[in-house]
Amino acid sequence: MHSAAGPSPHPVADWLLDMTLIVGPYLAICLLAYLLREIYRGIRDLLGRANRQVDDALASVPAAADNQSGTDQRALDTITAAWNTDTRKETP
Secondary structure, three states: OEEOOEEOOOHHHHHHHHHHHHHHHHHHHHHHHHHHHHHHHHHHHHHHHHHHHHHHHHHOOOOOOOOOOOOOHHHHHHHHHHHHOOOOOOOO
């Protein structure tokens, strides 16, 4: 690079500065994209492990027997019949 005062006294430093100004922003963008991708992969792997742990924990829970609360069909029918009974008494 030549200036008005003549050739540069530090041509290597000028070339390095030029390369830094030209290539530097592109390298910074690439580095940022790489870091974001690694963060995304880390979060995805962490959530995948947590999901597998939850699935394993739920798989070890035994199924409820038919006599557990909420599964008695006769009680459910009795409650449904009581709920649907018309209790309003009208006199003609």
